[in-house]
Amino acid sequence: MMKKRMLLILLVSAPAFAGLELRQGAGSIAAWLDGKALWTYNCDPADGKPWFHPLASTEGTVFTDLRPEDHPWHRGVWFSWKFINGVNYWEEERETHASAGETRIRKVAGTIKDQTARINLEIEYAPAGTEAPVMRENRLVVVAAPDETGTYSIDWSSTFQALEKTVVLDRTPIPGQPGGKSWGGYAGWSVRMNAAMKGGTFLDSEGRESAHRAAAAWTLFNAPEGGSLLFMDHPDNFGHPSKWYIAPGMPFFGPAVIHDAPQALQAGETRTLNYRLVVLPGIGTREAASRLWKKWTRKNVVILTGANNHDWQATTPALKAILEESGNFNVDVVTHPEQLSPEVLAGYDVLLSNWNAFGKNQPAPWSGELKKAYVDFVRKGGGHVAVHAGSSSFYDWDDYHAICLATWKGGTGHRKPHGFDVRFLESGHPVSLGLENFETSDELWFKPFVHPDATVIAESFSQHTGNWEPTALTGQFGEGRCFTLLLGHSAAAMENRGFRKLLVAGVRWAADDATD
Incomplete structure (x- = not known):
């Protein structure tokens, strides 16, 4: 019973x-x-x-x-x-x-x-x-x-x-x-x-009316006296x-x-x-349905890069290709993030950091105005993703570290890239839902500084420390969703199928409003 x-x-x-x-x-x-x-x-x-x-x-x-x-x-x-x-x-x-x-x-x-x-x-x-x-x-x-x-x-x-x-x-x-x-x-x-x-009417993404047994990305129903239902099929669905x-x-x-x-x-x-059903108060049009479809399925991502103590010239194109090939994202690349403005940031759903100022790496400084705009972007609902060392900057900036979830601090280290397993801890989390544990060959950090408000959703066993170390984390800053993937040391490591699936799932989750 x-x-x-x-x-x-x-x-x-x-x-x-x-x-x-x-x-x-x-x-x-x-x-x-x-x-x-x-x-x-x-x-x-x-x-x-x-x-x-x-x-x-x-x-x-x-x-x-x-x-x-x-x-x-x-x-x-x-x-x-x-x-x-x-x-x-x-x-x-x-x-x-x-x-x-x-x-x-x-x-x-x-x-x-x-x-x-x-x-x-x-x-x-x-x-x-x-x-x-x-x-x-x-x-x-x-x-x-x-x-x-x-x-x-x-x-x-x-x-x-x-x-x-x-x-x-x-x-x-x-x-x-x-x-x-x-x-x-x-x-x-x-x-x-x-x-x-x-007596209501059906219209699909191909412009057909009442197209029974026809393939379409979405179907719109308009009620006789007003009001509409837009039913959308996600591109990831089999x-x-x-x-x-x-x-x-x-x-x-x-x-x-x-x-x-x-x-x-x-x-x-x-x-x-994955499906979305949109309930509209008036008569829906094909143009409006198409806009809503694109908004749901394709998010705007900007990769911040141009400085990194890793080979950003190789990893940035790899990240861009993974996201674009998923069919979920429009991706831009900015190699001088210090020149960003609030107006430019407002055009994106997610900021992805493949940039850092670690060690001898000395990129151009960020202005106070940019730092405020960066924090406000996430606090007001923008998504944030950090890949590998993309969080290792601004060690006296508390909000930045809250957004980045995990970073390099005293005691953090790694050994040479090697093979290890990645296992998920939060199987019901939207990022890991449907993903399976995987093997990879990558650089595994040990003892990273993890922000108290972060949730570790994936981890790997370190032979050096004898502990399970975090490899993927999620969190929320204000209304914004934050995802950090500590894997991805090189473009070769990014070819791993498990890495690619986890990255896409994490960016997709971060791209949605925290209240969605």
Whole structure:
């Protein structure tokens, strides 16, 4: 029998969007706007699959339906696989609401800050009547506060892991395949809307209307009386761009991630899916949707370099290539950071330091104005990343060291580059979610100075000290997210696959607002 876990909510700041109130219930969290429900997320373990209903625009359009008569297993905005190892997790018995496959919520934890809700869930999948799960999921749902236009977003990120045996994720076959059905292909994160939404229009990233079974980066739904839903498929998702299942008559839509063929996860293997659903108060346009897509998927990063006691001429191009090849970032390089201004910094989401003033290295000094702008950038929500020795500067500047998380001080040292393992400590942290321990050959620091507010999320064993030494850290400075990766001594070390994945994940996390 499942144990019910209470949702823990921490209210830490005053509301920023007038009239909005977030409320905690028994197994749910909801936002109310001027006395009406804006959204409710039900995550009660007793109900199995979590869902959003109602989901409304800030102008009052209610989009969703819960357990409609034609398909009572549809739950507003929700996620479900169709078949796992041949067992149906989608349909339910009409009277009992029970499925042959059970989606079991094992743990829920949530926080609220600045009207933004973050909900972490641990979920297991198992055939009904069995104890041992076949697959586990770590899910993070983030509902952001509405902006000044009344637009808000829901970010959904899940990592699935096959347990002791291979897991096959399948769906009803599509027309043209053996046993294919006209309704085949659906599975995943979906939106079931109410009857008032019939007559609304669908538009995708390729300019097509109601493009059922067509691949697209995003699909926009405009309600008949105003209000829009923009559903976006992240480029990192397997099979991107997904083919979309669109049924205007219900109405229903969502990216059908396994539309064309089943997917198999070997024992221990993981897959991660990321989506964003944007709720707009007015009629959405293709141009606006495209801008929101680019803002979500591509962040602006500037690499600060030009001085370093390491070979920055080789490591800087390597860092730039890794980030650009991920498809997530636009990357600029500045070789004279002392010339930066607040206006230039404002154009970026992340500052990445591959610059230092360590030892005999004597770069041009930074002005007091620049130092203030640097700190203000991070404090007000900008991301900061330091790679290897990119934090080793300004030893009398406390704010700088708080931002950089870990640096070189008396007692810190290293030996020649060599092979060692990197293991993750915070498997549920957004940076390490879905990443696996890896081996590398690099320069391993020992006894770095770690700021008290930093969190070590990865470490490696030092044969010299006999201790596990930090290799990746996260932290927050004001509203800004900070990530430090002490690996990356050379361009050759940056070729390591584990390093590349960790760098991209860390920069992506730092690029998002701390409240997202």
